[in-house]
Amino acid sequence: MICEVVINNISRHTDNIYHYLAPENLNVSVGQRVVVPFGRGNKPLEGYVLGICEESEYKNLKEILSLADGYVYFNEKTASLIKFLHHRFFSPYCDIIKAVLPRGVSLKMVTVVHLSDNGEDYIKSKIKNSLIKERIVETLKENGGFCELDELCKNVGRKNITQTLKSLVCDNIVYTELKKEEGQKDKYIKVASLAIEREEAYRMCEILEKRAKAQARVVEVLCENESVSLSELLDICETSKSVVDVLEQKGIVTVFEIPRPFDEEISEIDDKKVELTDEQKSAVETVGKSIDNGENKTFLIHGVTGSGKTEIYLNLIERCMNLGKQSLFLVPEISLTPQMVAQVKGRFGSRVAVIHSMLTVRKRYEEWKRINEGEVSVVVGARSAVFSPLAKLGLIIIDEEHEGTYKSESSPRYHTTEVARFRAKSEGAVLILASATPSFESYWRAENGKYTLIELKNRVNNRDLPKVTTIDMRKELENGNFSIFSERLKTEIANNLKSKQQTILFLNKRGYSSFVSCRKCGYVPKCPNCDISLTYHKNGGFMVCHYCDYKTEKLDVCPNCQSEQIRFFGLGTQKVTDEIAKLFPSATYLRMDADTTSKRFSHEEILNKFRDEKTDILVGTQMITKGLDFENVTLVGVIAADLSLYQDDFRAGEKTFSLLTQVVGRAGRGEKEGRAVVQTYYPENEIFSYASNQDYVSFYKNEIALRRQMLYPPFCEMINFTASSDSEKTAFDALLNFRNALLDEIKEKNIKADVFGVQSAPMHRINNKFRSRFIMKMNYNREIYERIHTLLKNFYKDNVSIIVDVNPVNMY
Numbered sequence: 001m002i003c004e005v006v007i008n009n010i011s012r013h014t015d016n017i018y019h020y021l022a023p024e025n026l027n028v029s030v031g032q033r034v035v036v037p038f039g040r041g042n043k044p045l046e047g048y049v050l051g052i053c054e055e056s057e058y059k060n061l062k063e064i065l066s067l068a069d070g071y072v073y074f075n076e077k078t079a080s081l082i083k084f085l086h087h088r089f090f091s092p093y094c095d096i097i098k099a100v101l102p103r104g105v106s107l108k109m110v111t112v113v114h115l116s117d118n119g120e121d122y123i124k125s126k127i128k129n130s131l132i133k134e135r136i137v138e139t140l141k142e143n144g145g146f147c148e149l150d151e152l153c154k155n156v157g158r159k160n161i162t163q164t165l166k167s168l169v170c171d172n173i174v175y176t177e178l179k180k181e182e183g184q185k186d187k188y189i190k191v192a193s194l195a196i197e198r199e200e201a202y203r204m205c206e207i208l209e210k211r212a213k214a215q216a217r218v219v220e221v222l223c224e225n226e227s228v229s230l231s232e233l234l235d236i237c238e239t240s241k242s243v244v245d246v247l248e249q250k251g252i253v254t255v256f257e258i259p260r261p262f263d264e265e266i267s268e269i270d271d272k273k274v275e276l277t278d279e280q281k282s283a284v285e286t287v288g289k290s291i292d293n294g295e296n297k298t299f300l301i302h303g304v305t306g307s308g309k310t311e312i313y314l315n316l317i318e319r320c321m322n323l324g325k326q327s328l329f330l331v332p333e334i335s336l337t338p339q340m341v342a343q344v345k346g347r348f349g350s351r352v353a354v355i356h357s358m359l360t361v362r363k364r365y366e367e368w369k370r371i372n373e374g375e376v377s378v379v380v381g382a383r384s385a386v387f388s389p390l391a392k393l394g395l396i397i398i399d400e401e402h403e404g405t406y407k408s409e410s411s412p413r414y415h416t417t418e419v420a421r422f423r424a425k426s427e428g429a430v431l432i433l434a435s436a437t438p439s440f441e442s443y444w445r446a447e448n449g450k451y452t453l454i455e456l457k458n459r460v461n462n463r464d465l466p467k468v469t470t471i472d473m474r475k476e477l478e479n480g481n482f483s484i485f486s487e488r489l490k491t492e493i494a495n496n497l498k499s500k501q502q503t504i505l506f507l508n509k510r511g512y513s514s515f516v517s518c519r520k521c522g523y524v525p526k527c528p529n530c531d532i533s534l535t536y537h538k539n540g541g542f543m544v545c546h547y548c549d550y551k552t553e554k555l556d557v558c559p560n561c562q563s564e565q566i567r568f569f570g571l572g573t574q575k576v577t578d579e580i581a582k583l584f585p586s587a588t589y590l591r592m593d594a595d596t597t598s599k600r601f602s603h604e605e606i607l608n609k610f611r612d613e614k615t616d617i618l619v620g621t622q623m624i625t626k627g628l629d630f631e632n633v634t635l636v637g638v639i640a641a642d643l644s645l646y647q648d649d650f651r652a653g654e655k656t657f658s659l660l661t662q663v664v665g666r667a668g669r670g671e672k673e674g675r676a677v678v679q680t681y682y683p684e685n686e687i688f689s690y691a692s693n694q695d696y697v698s699f700y701k702n703e704i705a706l707r708r709q710m711l712y713p714p715f716c717e718m719i720n721f722t723a724s725s726d727s728e729k730t731a732f733d734a735l736l737n738f739r740n741a742l743l744d745e746i747k748e749k750n751i752k753a754d755v756f757g758v759q760s761a762p763m764h765r766i767n768n769k770f771r772s773r774f775i776m777k778m779n780y781n782r783e784i785y786e787r788i789h790t791l792l793k794n795f796y797k798d799n800v801s802i803i804v805d806v807n808p809v810n811m812y
């Protein structure tokens with residue numbers, strides 16, 4: 001029997017499927033962890049069995065040494081999922097396996113060698129024939145009968161004793177055992193804090209803002225906080241650890257470990273069963289039928305905010321349960337949706353497993369085992385939960401499917417929806433994608449009959465959607481109002497305070513970056529080729545397009561209105577609460593943003609406080625746009641709606657529309673009518689009229705025409721190739737060669753593709769590594785994909801690494 005084995009080792013060199021023979025006496029199956037002799041030195045390495053085959057094109061196959069343990073970590077369907085992920089997202093096998101298996105499993109394994117009962121006989125025997133064998137056995141005896149392999153090697157003075165050990169094992173003199181190294185990892189968490197005075201840090205922020213946005217963001221968050229857990233910090237700042245490393249090297253930030261607190265349970269709320277509305281009933285029936293029949297179908301539920309989507313999910317999960325099937329319920333982020341989780345737990349109790357990032361490694365492992373062994377019926381979790389080993393999967397739900405968090409930004413760089421589609425297909429499950437503002441990719445598929453569209457046009461109990469007023473902030477300025485609140489918003493807040501209703505103020509911070517805009521007329525310079533906002537580079541004094549590398553002089557005067565008020569725009573939640581305190585001294589308010597939610601479960605605490613209805617105003621960033629359901633909230637104010645419109649990203653419009661719709665949708669969910677005030681410097685942008693009518697479909701139709709014309713997804717796929725190296729030239733040249741090789745293949749195969757030029761990446765230098773990148777637009781093509789795989793292996797050099805990102809959400 002021949003086994004396909006992948007090595008659990010992070011290197012493009014070993015990122016292959018290797019063939020090994022399974023010895024007769026070993027009961028090897030797919031999903032098991034094995035130890036194999038590797039390379040010329042036959043170094044024992046750990047790997048996983050991905051498949052079994054009858055024949056191999058290779059000769060002289062080596063034999064698997066042993067099973068690491070008897071456990072079957074995944075089944076054949078998961079094995080094919082792993083192969084798919086490797087091919088589709090260019091991720092190394094070991095990264096994929098890390099994502100598929102819980103973190104606890106991949107703790108390093110150590111081999112322990114034990115002296116067996118026959119060992120004593122060997123020592124006494126006169127037929128000692130090998131000096132090494134003798135030394136091995138003596139060392140073991142001196143050590144009390146066992147020794148770790150590394151230690152043993154040291155003691156006998158040899159680098160590699162595998163062959164000798166093998167013969168000793170065969171003679172039954174010693175036996176080996178793999179043991180998990182007791183990692184410190186799961187007992188401690190890393191936290192970051194400022195290493196300098198806060199005043200100084202604020203100053204640093206301003207300097208960094210110009211050149212190192214990501215660093216600036218990290219410092220900003222730390223300014224308002226004593227300490228933040230590293231993982232959360234990276235999450236909030238949407239950045240990578242290397243950014244924090246740089247700050248640490250510069251002496252601005254320190255990172256240290258603290259004991260990890262115990263696993264806390266997310267609370268549950270009492271289950272209230274409700275009578276379904278007609279729209280809900282019909283949705284449950286339509287999807288339910290497919291579940292009953294075990295059809296592999298994908299539904300896109302496009303339901304306005306407050307249409308009661310959660311109740312539909314709960315009903316369908318229950319339907320699955322009654323059929324003995326399991327469900328997977330994915331949400332953008334567990335900590336931001338405590339209400340949703342509490343509801344699922346309230347209804348299904350101990351049959352639910354909740355996977356979230358705050359679980360300790362050990363707890364995660366336990367939950368994973370509970371799932372793997374078929375003890376739960378529903379798994380609720382964020383992105384990574386899509387890999388949960390449910391053997392009888394009947395339903396996958398992706399709530400708020402438009403959210404960017406469903407795309408993994410680190411290796412493996414998968415998109416959750418694609419993984420879910422693959423699983424649903426191979427396991428015969430129904431897939432539900434749902435949102436009030438579906439991603440254009442999904443809606444387009446629905447339009448083209450690939451997904452079945454289900455529309456929920458009404459709010460529960462036929463409540464109205466909020467009435468939206470768009471305010472032109474340029475006029476406010478002209479009329480002498482320099483406050484960040486328009487007169488209208490001030491009045492509305494005052495009204496709400498009087499009538500004891502609650503208000504949510506939303507500050508759009510996502511695009512808080514380096515786009516240039518005219519404060520007088522709202523003009524934003526764009527790339528003539530790509531229709532993308534240009535990014536300002538302070539040091540060169542020019543503006544650049546991050547897609548095609550179009551460059552132009554920086555602006556001093558607005559070409560539209562000749563004003564000189566061309567500038568960046570930045571605003572913090574702190575400023576908003578200061579303004580509230582000034583204008584409405586008696587109002588109570590809460591702030592929910594990166595700064596106030598760095599503690600575990602502080603999201604939940606803040607939301608609970610707000611829910612108690614003792615607080616008048618909740619001020620927050622993107623965190624408050626999702627899924628919140630408070631019946632006494634009747635007013636939503638959007639402070640600066642423009643900010644995300646001008647990201648250097650072709651999805652900027654789509655993202656802004658969805659943010660606005662979602663946040664406006666927080667108002668008027670109870671008995672009382674809701675209203676929203678949206679402030680902008682550029683109300684002429686069509687997006688505001690679509691958003692104020694909450695007219696998703698018209699907005700979609702308009703944008704999709706543009707996408708078709710400019711050739712953006714869903715009309716092509718975008719692939720981002722980034723090379724990084726200590727030397728700028730090395731990275732650049734390597735990528736140039738890579739691109740040329742790729743171009744040759746594209747020409748030869750006569751494939752339609754747009755391959756842009758190599759340029760320096762938007763985040764040009766991370767942790768002293770220089771980054772170059774190029775973008776390709778192309779539809780999926782197996783041959784080209786395989787070519788890219790080969791190129792990646794050929795181009796693998798120690799001083800350059802090339803990363804491929806398929807359909808990235810952020811184009812760093």
Ligand SMILES: Nc1ncnc2c1ncn2[C@@H]1O[C@H](COP(=O)(O)OP(=O)(O)OP(=O)(O)O)[C@@H](O)[C@H]1O
Binds near residue numbers: 460626
């Ligand atoms: N059939 C029903 N009868 C009465 N109330 C309901 C019904 N279905 C849902 N609700 C309530 O309506 C409110 C809105 O539901 P839910 O939060 O599921 O909306 P949603 O569609 O997920 O909205 P959003 O997209 O804004 O998150 C909740 O408070 C829920 O308890």
Ligand SMILES: [Zn+2]
Binds near residue numbers: 560
């Ligand atoms: Zn202007």
Ligand SMILES: [Zn+2]
Binds near residue numbers: 528532545547550
């Ligand atoms: Zn361009």
